[in-house]
Amino acid sequence: MCNKLIFSFLLLTSSLFAQVDFQKAMLYKADINSKTAYEMQKKGSLIIDVRTKREFQTLRAKDSINIPVFYEQKGKRVFNKNFTQEVYAALNGDLNKEAILICRSGSRTKLASNLLSFQGFKNVYNIKNGFAYDWTKVKLPVEK
16 A cells, blocks of 8 residues: 555656756755764664665665665666665655665765655755765764
8 A cells, every 4th residue: 555655656746856956955854964863873763875786885884774876887877766665665664764865975865865855755864975075084883
C-alpha cells in the first residue's frame, strides 16, 4: 500500500519537477555542520552518504549508509532513479525519521535533500560542507 502511495505521489508531482531548481531551492529542514550531524546521529538519526559506491568504500562517516544519488557509468554520473525509494526503505517507511545527507562537498546533498523533501520526507538535513570539507576537518569518526 505504501509503495503504491509513493508511486502515485511521484506520478502526480512529476510535472512539477521541471519547475523546481533543486540546486538552488531549500525545501529541506536545514543546512547543518558535521558536529551537529554527529550529535544527531548519536541520538538515532540516519546519516546517508549519497556519494558513489567507490567514494563511499574509500572512506566514510562511521555508521553511515550509502545510497548514491548518482551512479558511475562509463566515467559519467547517471541519476539513480530509485534514490527516493531506497531512502524510503532505509527509513523503514517513516517519512518523519531524521535523515542527514552527506557527500564530498555539499552540492549533491543539496540536490538530494531538496528532492527528498519535495517527495514528502519531513526531516531531511544537509551537511553543508560535506565529508571532505567539514566531517574530516573536525576529525569526526570515519571508517573504511
